[in-house]
Amino acid sequence: MLVEILTGVCLVLVIEGILPFLNPQGYKRAISTLLGVDNERLRIYGMCSMIAGVVLLTLIR
Numbered sequence: 001m002l003v004e005i006l007t008g009v010c011l012v013l014v015i016e017g018i019l020p021f022l023n024p025q026g027y028k029r030a031i032s033t034l035l036g037v038d039n040e041r042l043r044i045y046g047m048c049s050m051i052a053g054v055v056l057l058t059l060i061r
Contacts, residue, residue, distance in 0.1 A: 020027040034042070 019030070037045075
């Protein structure tokens with residue numbers, strides 16, 4: 001089970017690194033846009049992302 005968790009963490013790092021590697025200027029714009037979003041909305045986006053991830057993971061497994 002530890003191997004699967006570490007594999008998942010490694011895949012997240014790879015996926016997170018794709019955008020700044022391919023388009024650093026667009027990544028900077030996205031981050032600066034996020035700075036303008038209020039905390040409540042950002043939490044809602046995070047929660048939706050987590051729910052989507054759990055649903056997709058459930059469908060795949």
